[in-house]
Amino acid sequence: MDSEAAAKLIDDAAEVLKNNDRGGWTVPASELYPHQWLWDSCFIAIGLRHLDIERSKTEIRSLLRGQWDNGMLPHIVFNNQTDYARDRNNERGDLNPFAPTGVSTSGITQPPMVAEAVLRIGQLLKSPERRTWYKEVLPAIIRYHEWLYADRDPHKEGLVLLLHPYESGLDNSPPWISELRKHSMPLWVSSGERLHLDGIINRFRRDVKRKTLPPGQRITNAEALAFWSVMRRMQRKAYNTEAILSRSVFAVEDLAFNSIFIRANDCLEQIAKAAGQALPDSLLENIGKSQNAIENLWDENTGFYYNRSFVSHRLIEEPTVASLLPLYSGAISRSRAAMLVKRLKRPDEFALKWPVPSVPRSSSYFDPYKYWQGPSWVNTNWLIAEGLERYGFDLEAKELRVSTTRMVAKSGFYEYFNPLDAKPAGAANFSWTAALIIDLLKS
Ligand code: GLC
Numbered sequence: 116m117d118s119e120a121a122a123k124l125i126d127d128a129a130e131v132l133k134n135n136d137r138g139g140w141t142v143p144a145s146e147l148y149p150h151q152w153l154w155d156s157c158f159i160a161i162g163l164r165h166l167d168i169e170r171s172k173t174e175i176r177s178l179l180r181g182q183w184d185n186g187m188l189p190h191i192v193f194n195n196q197t198d199y200a201r202d203r204n205n206e207r208g209d210l211n212p213f214a215p216t217g218v219s220t221s222g223i224t225q226p227p228m229v230a231e232a233v234l235r236i237g238q239l240l241k242s243p244e245r246r247t248w249y250k251e252v253l254p255a256i257i258r259y260h261e262w263l264y265a266d267r268d269p270h271k272e273g274l275v276l277l278l279h280p281y282e283s284g285l286d287n288s289p290p291w292i293s294e295l296r297k298h299s300m301p302l303w304v305s306s307g308e309r310l311h312l313d314g315i316i317n318r319f320r321r322d323v324k325r326k327t328l329p330p331g332q333r334i335t336n337a338e339a340l341a342f343w344s345v346m347r348r349m350q351r352k353a354y355n356t357e358a359i360l361s362r363s364v365f366a367v368e369d370l371a372f373n374s375i376f377i378r379a380n381d382c383l384e385q386i387a388k389a390a391g392q393a394l395p396d397s398l399l400e401n402i403g404k405s406q407n408a409i410e411n412l413w414d415e416n417t418g419f420y421y422n423r424s425f426v427s428h429r430l431i432e433e434p435t436v437a438s439l440l441p442l443y444s445g446a447i448s449r450s451r452a453a454m455l456v457k458r459l460k461r462p463d464e465f466a467l468k469w470p471v472p473s474v475p476r477s478s479s480y481f482d483p484y485k486y487w488q489g490p491s492w493v494n495t496n497w498l499i500a501e502g503l504e505r506y507g508f509d510l511e512a513k514e515l516r517v518s519t520t521r522m523v524a525k526s527g528f529y530e531y532f533n534p535l536d537a538k539p540a541g542a543a544n545f546s547w548t549a550a551l552i553i554d555l556l557k558s
Pocket residue numbers: 143148152154155283284285286
């Protein structure tokens with residue numbers, strides 16, 4: 116791409132972010148996602164830092180407003196306008212005694228990208244300001260990582276568990292859907308599926324109602340209802356992990372989340388060092404354990420990483436884009452990294468015309484338009500490119516970054532893309548697509 120085209124793309128991306136700015140925080144997309152989401156805001160801050168570093172810090176600060184007293188960072192900090200009372204009442208984070216007062220949040224978390232975002236903002240600051248910035252946010256990140264270990268790693272395995280598909284950020288990814296169908300599909304939902312009650316249900320869904328998005332690009336109604344029902348069960352236990360686990364076998368050691376967490380620990384150590392502060396010994400011990408634990412998600416027979424059921428300890432052998440994310444963790448061996456790169460290059464799996472499908476073409480789930488079951492997403496491309504570079508696959512990283520940028524230049528700042536022809540899908544003017552393109556072009 117020539118420099119003029121790149122400058123135009125950056126200007127257009129900046130415009131998307133400006134329009135999605137709600138005064139100190141950014142919505143992922145204006146109509147569809149009117150609140151602040153955890154990992155979205157981290158990706159947004161990573162892009163915004165190139166345009167307005169103070170504003171990128173504010174994005175993180177507003178995210179941290181939602182932090183619970185026990186350290187959890189919620190996946191949503193709700194828009195407090197009266198129009199959104201229904202969304203707030205659906206999630207009811209406030210059922211838990213640790214939820215903050217004065218700000219309404221969800222009761223679950225999302226991939227811990229915050230340490231990466233904080234580190235990268237700091238990298239663009241000069242020395243004294245960088246230290247001040249790191250010192251300001253370090254306590255919140257330490258508390259969050261400590262909470263992940265204390266609350267979500269009850270058996271001290273070095274891997275954290277998730278209780279709801281939304282926590283993975285890859286909502287309807289095949290391993291989650293297969294676990295959901297196995298363990299958490301209420302009878303009334305599967306009957307609804309058989310009775311084809313779609314018309315009625317669609318009226319209540321923001322994504323498919325008013326025909327904003329074709330139903331084929333979103334999760335099915337049965338899945339949406341099952342997600343809702345898992346959330347209701349969590350609410351009945353006031354989002355108390357121990358109480359939820361005592362009554363449910365639906366808990367997953369998610370590969371994408373744990374890969375991101377391992378990398379986040381690395382970022383946290385760098386932040387602490389630059390701030391001149393030591394991390395608590397107990398946290399360091401847990402961090403060390405996680406480094407090796409990712410290998411427990413490796414399957415020798417198929418030569419791939421997978422999600423694992425927390426309860427049965429069985430791998431859920433559904434390959435997805437998450438199977439490539441141990442590259443981003445930086446915690447796997449060079450030889451395993453090379454094996455992942457081979458998979459990335461296979462035309463029957465991940466090497467489609469446009470990068471990188473959210474499930475391999477060979478998967479029975481593959482559908483080029485269906486949310487996390489086929490389309491390409493800019494954030495996972497960004498994570499994979501980082502991982503490739505980390506393992507010295509510089510050429511592959513560069514190619515991935517270039518083709519991701521070309522895909523967006525061709526089709527617009529959409530939420531996701533058909534990996535066969537780059538046709539856009541999902542929400543238009545999607546914030547993390549815009550922000551990460553800025554980062555790709557400016558880094
Ligand atoms: C969807 C995505 C999730 C994202 C959210 C807001 O739920 O699956 O990853 O954070 O939308 O963009």
